Amino acid sequence: xxxxxxxxxxSVIEKGQTVTLRCDPISGHDNLYWYRRVMGKEIKFLLxxxxxxxxxxxxMPNNRFLAERTGGTYSTLKVQPAELEDSGVxxxxxxxxxxxxxxxxxxPGTRLTVT
Amino acid sequence: xxxxxxxxxxxxxxEGNPLTVKCTYSVSGNxxxxxxxxxxxxxxxxxxxxxxxxxxxxxxxxxxxxxxxSQTSFHLKxxxxxxxxxxxxxxxxxxxxxxxxxxxxxxxxxxxVSP
Numbered sequence: 001x002x003x004x005x006x007x008x009x010x011s012v013i014e015k016g017q018t019v020t021l022r023c024d025p026i027s028g029h030d031n032l033y034w035y036r037r038v039m040g041k042e043i044k045f046l047l048x049x050x051x052x053x054x055x056x057x058x059x060m061p062n063n064r065f066l067a068e069r070t071g072g073t074y075s076t077l078k079v080q081p082a083e084l085e086d087s088g089v090x091x092x093x094x095x096x097x098x099x100x101x102x103x104x105x106x107x108p109g110t111r112l113t114v115t
Numbered sequence: 116x117x118x119x120x121x122x123x124x125x126x127x128x129x130e131g132n133p134l135t136v137k138c139t140y141s142v143s144g145n146x147x148x149x150x151x152x153x154x155x156x157x158x159x160x161x162x163x164x165x166x167x168x169x170x171x172x173x174x175x176x177x178x179x180x181x182x183x184x185s186q187t188s189f190h191l192k193x194x195x196x197x198x199x200x201x202x203x204x205x206x207x208x209x210x211x212x213x214x215x216x217x218x219x220x221x222x223x224x225x226x227x228v229s230p
Contacts, residue, residue, distance in 0.1 A: 003158075004158065006158075033217065033218075035218075035220075040222065041222055042119075042219075042220050042221060042222045042223075043159075043205060043207075043218075043220040043223075044220070045217040045218065045219070048217055056217060059217075091158065091159065093159075103149065103161045103164055104161075104218065105161065106151070106158040106159035106160070107158045108156070108157055108158040109158055
């Protein structure tokens with residue numbers, strides 16, 4: 001069974017540019033999550049999709065971040081325009097069920113560097 | 116608000132010795148607790164979880180963790196460390212019945228096992 005995949009693995013962009021990150025969850029997982037880790041700090045929740053609907057987007061930092069999950073399969077996270085403080089590792093995770101007992105399976109992350 | 120504390124940025128242990136990586140949590144309600152490990156250039160891998168029942172939970176790669184409600188702790192342990200255990204370890208919590216399945220993470224502890 002393929003795991004969660006993310007693309008690209010690394011991205012280096014200049015301040016003011018746009019970047020789009022992609023996440024492909026494990027097949028059949030309705031729940032998809034985005035998290036971010038800024039260097040040396042906690043991994044922080046960004047948002048949660050159930051199928052194509054946003055269940056919780058309370059962690060999105062501001063309106064420069066836009067997440068979509070058209071068709072309830074893969075998801076994209078767009079940052080436009082990027083700022084220096086957006087640098088970090090963006091993780092995607094998926095889980096099978098809605099109950100809190102299900103563990104989340106994480107992708108390898110996308111390391112975003114904004115210069 | 117829920118939070119997780121990992122008081123040690125780094126833990127050093129010699130191969131063959133027992134290891135402990137500390138985690139304490141703060142939640143309003145009953146916690147579900149998780150440990151994840153991140154090897155270099157890899158995503159987060161699920162190690163173990165506490166949902167209910169026995170306070171001692173056994174997980175992957177010989178790791179175990181003990182849930183201590185009175186001390187609000189969930190320390191990760193292994194009787195005999197291996198060099199290959201060197202990695203970044205994250206403790207995480209969810210609140211049972213909160214309606215949300217997102218994880219709150221600690222900032223991570225780097226485990227270095229020397230030969």
